[in-house]
Amino acid sequence: MKNQQIICLILLTLIIIHQTYADENLIQTTCNNTPNYQLCINTLRASPGSATVDMAGLGLIMVAAVKAMSEQALSAVNSLRKSGQPKLSQPLQRCTDFYNGVLKADVPMAEEALRKGDPKFGEDGMVDAAFEAELCEGAFKGVVAPPPSLSGFNKDVRDLAGVARAIIRNLL
């Protein structure tokens, strides 16, 4: 009896270890096929549920990261607007529109797409999110150099959206 219990326990442990490695494998293989392996790994591992979700779940984690970063970008835009530099006023207004596009259209669309199984809208949403960040960066062209903090956020949103897109493409 005791032997059987030990064997059972060993088998169970092996299964759990295998499952964990299998899911860790999913994260590694998936991130290998994205433009930014390290960013992908760091973001996914930082999310508590990442070890047990499927590909759509990994996509949702990444979309959430794009959302969080875009919210930070929008905060930065709002702070800069309060500082009231006249030359920044128009580009910052445009950045507000661009990031509202990400938060009100792209992110909800990508979330619904991944939950309901129409991944092409998820891809479109993330491609557009990266584009909106690029448009924000470009809004300052010929006027004044983009504020470094905002530039940082624009780059981060583009990078995260690029990784999200690559993950979502696996579902097409």
Added chain:
Amino acid sequence: MAYFLNWLIICVISVLEMQTTLQVNPNQPYRTAYHFQPPKNWMNDPNGPMIYNGIYHLFYQYNPEGAGWGNIVWAHSTSKDLVNWEPHPIAIHRTNESDINGCWSGSATILPQGKPVILYTGINSQNQQVQNLAIPKNLSDPHLIEWIKSPYNPLMAPTDENKIDASSFRDPTTAWLGHDGRWRVIIGNKMGHDGRAVLYTSRDFIHWSQAEHPLFSNKDSGMWECPDFFPVSTRSADGVDTSGVGEGLKHVLKASLNDADSYVIGTYNIEKDVFVPEKGSLGLDSELKYDHGKFYASKTFFDSSTKRRILWGWINESTDAATYQLKGWSGLQAIPRKIWLDKTGNQLVQWPVEEIEKLRTSKVISRLTELKGGSVHEISNVTASQADVEISFEISTFENVEELDPSWTSPQAICGQKGGPTKGGLGPFGLLVLASKDIQEYTAVYFRVYNNETKYVVLMCSDQTRSSLHLDYDKPIYGAFVDLDPMKEKLSLRTLIDRSILESFGGEGKACITARVYPSVAIDKGAHMYVFNNGSSNIKVSELVAWSMKTAQIN
């Protein structure tokens, strides 16, 4: 009395002018004049197109709550002529366990007694894709406004037994009758990365059995969305009923994948329920496409009243989300097209339904008979933002024709090299549409002819790269080979222009390219149209006609 008469005359004139005036909202320069679109919000796939008791129906994927994709329901409009439309209340809402999270795409089938029914994909409470049936509440309502959902829904669903992927099971087609009197329908699906058309059969349209094998499948193509399966005549351009069988027919299987609508022409073995492909593929590198530009989620129906098969297609926005959010709307339908098998049997051909020609007005016939190399001519006296133009070219000399490098196989890539419609041998020649007066802003639709060792090759391009001076958005270059022999045949081009969309047809519909553009300057009276030839050889013009297009009643 005279005063009253004056007012009467003014009234009559203004009523007559209503159809011809540019009904322009200065805040909405990109809304179209004669393409189908709801007054606001998001639209995508055309759904359940059909004709019933002489009235055309179009349903469509619609978001009642905003300009992005989401909260999808079936919106509904009807028409007597495929040009002017009457909107109706939402036909299918998210109300049941089997569609509470979305009423996605589907098709109409006309049953033998003439009764229409709809099969559509519902997203259920667990976010799984299932197939549902809806029937008209009142068949004597000519507009079929209300629809009832079958108490048997869902009729087809992913289960542990059938192992169908619950996220990849959608877009039921119009059903057809098989040799055994059973209905057949296919559903878009994938298994792993292989695209599949899952086949179901039924005697009563309620109880469906999955066939042992899919109708067709393809390795590594990805998901097949919006499949369509229909017969075409090898003997005429007439349409054939979806259940049509017999001599003189081929079958077409179509799917939306990889941003394009691709198709295969083949034979339907009705005894074995197998589709045997002959031309084309439903893979990532598919060559047979309905349209080489922006055209997706398309669907045909058989118009029994005129014996045509008619094609609808969704044309989405090319701008960023912030822009379409601010505009408050997103998505157009292409002008419905008649679709039929080319005489050669090698491809399908499309042409805008002839009803659209009723919007043509103020015809302009150009006296131009030759386009010298390096020349540009304006086509005047036409509302260039809202127009229909047909032009026919003839090649008289091939001495300056350029060689086509055999390694260049992608028409898009060939159109894209050399930076657009710049100087060439035989061409580029064609049209500059939605162009500013100084031709700094324009969209170019043109032909180039190359020598390919064994024959001459005709390339058609639609170049959007210079389409807007100030607005930043996706500005691709589209290209297609046109199956024409320029030694024997004229090179014809027709372009329908409608403010932010153009649909171009080369070779009488052998090559179709649809594009979205958002001019900054070439809007309303700022829009011009030119015909040009940037090649070194002169090109003969055998015909050049343009019409201003009236505004249709869409909403």
